[in-house]
Every structure is written in structure tokens, then in C-alpha cells.
Amino acid sequence: MEDHIIKLIIFAVFSWTSLFLLIRKLLPNYSYEFSNRLVSTTHASLAVTLSLLSVQDWSCPICPYASPSTLKQKQTLAITVGYLIYDSVCSHFDERSTSNLDNIIHHLVSIIGLGAGLAYQKCGAEMAATIFITEISSPFLHLRELLKELGYKDTDLNLAADVLFALIFSVARMVGGPYLAYVTLTADNPLLIKTMALGLQLVSAFWFYKILRMVKHKFTKRATAKKLA
Numbered sequence: 488m489e490d491h492i493i494k495l496i497i498f499a500v501f502s503w504t505s506l507f508l509l510i511r512k513l514l515p516n517y518s519y520e521f522s523n524r525l526v527s528t529t530h531a532s533l534a535v536t537l538s539l540l541s542v543q544d545w546s547c548p549i550c551p552y553a554s555p556s557t558l559k560q561k562q563t564l565a566i567t568v569g570y571l572i573y574d575s576v577c578s579h580f581d582e583r584s585t586s587n588l589d590n591i592i593h594h595l596v597s598i599i600g601l602g603a604g605l606a607y608q609k610c611g612a613e614m615a616a617t618i619f620i621t622e623i624s625s626p627f628l629h630l631r632e633l634l635k636e637l638g639y640k641d642t643d644l645n646l647a648a649d650v651l652f653a654l655i656f657s658v659a660r661m662v663g664g665p666y667l668a669y670v671t672l673t674a675d676n677p678l679l680i681k682t683m684a685l686g687l688q689l690v691s692a693f694w695f696y697k698i699l700r701m702v703k704h705k706f707t708k709r710a711t712a713k714k715l716a
Contacts, residue, residue, distance in 0.1 A: 488606050492565050499569020503530065507577060519581045521636050523574070524629040530570040531625035537563040538619040541611070549616045549667065553674040556604065556611025563615050564601045567622075571598050593690045597621070600683030610680055613671050617687070620659045620667060627652035646705060653702050660691040 503526055510522040541559040542548045556564075575594045604614040630648045639645050664687075671684040 488602075489561075489608075492561055492605055495562060495565040496569045496572070499566045500573050503570050503573040504577070507573070518636060521633065523577055523581065524633055526577075527570075527574065528626050528629045528633075530567070531622040531629075534563065534567050534570075534618050534622045537566065538615040538622075541615045543612065549612045549670060551612065552670060553610055553676050554612060556608050556614070560611030560615045561605060561608070563618060564605055564611070567618055568598060568601050568605070571601075589690060589693055593687070596683055596686045596690060600680065600687060603677065603679045603683060607677050607680065610671065610674075610676050613667060613674075613676075613684075616663075616667055617684075620663045621687070621691075623659050624652055624656040627655060641708075646709065649702065649705055653698050656698060657695060661695050664688050664691050 506529065507522055507526045510525050511519070514522060537559070541557065541563050543557065544550050571594055575591075575598070578590075600617075601614060604610050627648055631645065631652060634640070634642075634645045634648060668684045668688040672681050676684075
């Protein structure tokens with residue numbers, strides 16, 4: 488891995504950590520998780536923007552397959568790897584953390600997968616597309632929880648955030664995701680990158696199942712409340 492990319496990853500870890508500490512200082516009355524979700528939302532917005540800016544050919548955004556990574560693609564990956572390292576460490580310091588096994592596996596697979604792309608310096612287009620697919624729904628994921636802490640739990644606004652998150656996640660992860668995984672698996676990529684692509688898709692499928700259950704629970708709860716009203 489190139490020295491300047493390693494330095495960018497270290498700088499990204501420092502930057503995300505500094506942003507978290509700044510938010511904690513500015514918003515002391517809100518929870519640790521609230522501050523971390525604001526950092527995560529900032530990263531998701533930046534990552535989606537950078538992944539779009541790294542596209543070489545809009546007629547085929549993930550082309551050429553298994554090609555050498557461009558500087559923009561490597562920088563996009565490095566910033567996200569830095570965030571994932573920060574988030575993995577940050578979550579362990581939260582006493583109210585709800586981190587579970589599938590989230591830990593997701594972080595691990597993502598760090599190894601993106602790290603492999605940086606180490607091999609190839610598959611940049613596919614990696615950038617992966618970041619877009621995995622982060623496009625993240626702002627709505629965090630919005631759901633932020634609204635709860637702001638006092639909007641079980642409101643129409645919170646339900647709208649739930650539905651938007653479920654829809655965007657489902658289209659990105661279960662339509663775009665399988666196609667991207669297929670392209671990565673069939674192209675001339677290193678075995679480690681192929682393994683991580685498959686692993687990430689399996690995690691996405693498991694989360695898709697959990698999201699379907701969440702949406703069903705939300706609408707059932709809403710219907711029951713209306714009947715009792």
C-alpha cells in the first residue's frame with residue numbers, strides 16, 4: 488500500500504475522532520450514540536459524494552472491471568477505511584452501545600475488503616460502487632435513531648424515516664448489491680477481494696431480512712394503535 492494512502496487513512500481516523508469530540512463538546516446534553524451517529528451521517532454523505540466523483544465512465548459506472556484504481560478511487564476508499572476504524576473503536580466506549588455480531592462482522596469484512604483493494608491497487612471502480620451502495624441508505628438509518636432521541640419516536644416523521652431507509656436499503660443492497668457482487672466474483676480479481684464481496688452481500692441479505700421484520704412490526708404496531716384509539 489502506498490505511503491500517502493496510509494497517511495490518508497491515519498489522517499481520516501484522526502479527523503473523524505476529532506469531529507466526534509467536537510460534537511460531544513457542542514452537544515453535551517445528547518447521548519454518546521447521538522454524537523457518533525452525526526459523525527456517521529457526515530461520513531455517509533461524504534462517501535457517497537466522493538464515490539460519485541470517482542466514476543470514470545458514466546455509461547458504465549463500474550467499468551473497466553478489475554482495473555487499476557485511480558487516485559480518486561483510492562482516496563475515497565482510504566477515507567472510508569479511516570471512518571470504519573474510528574467507528575469500530577468508538578462503539579466500544581459507549582455503555583449504551585447496541586453493537587452486535589453482524590455489525591462487527593460488517594465492519595471487519597468492509598475494512599479487510601477495502602484494505603485489500605488498496606493493497607492490490609485494483610478493483611477501484613467496483614470498490615467505489617460498493618461504498619455508494621452501502622452508504623446511500625446510512626443517513627436514513629441514523630435519522631431514525633436521531634429522531635427518537637429528539638422526541639419523535641412513534642411519530643409519522645419517524646415512520647417516514649423508517650420506510651425511506653427500508654426502501655433505499657432494499658434497492659441498493661438487494662438489487663445493486665447482487666449485481667456488483669456478481670461482477671466482482673466473475674472478473675479477474677484476487678481471491679480475497681472476491682471473498683469479501685461475497686461476505687458483504689451475505690451480511691446485507693441478513694440485514695434485509697431484519698429490516699423486513701422491522702417494517703412489519705412498525706405497521707402492525709401502528710394498525711393496532713389505531714384500532715385501540
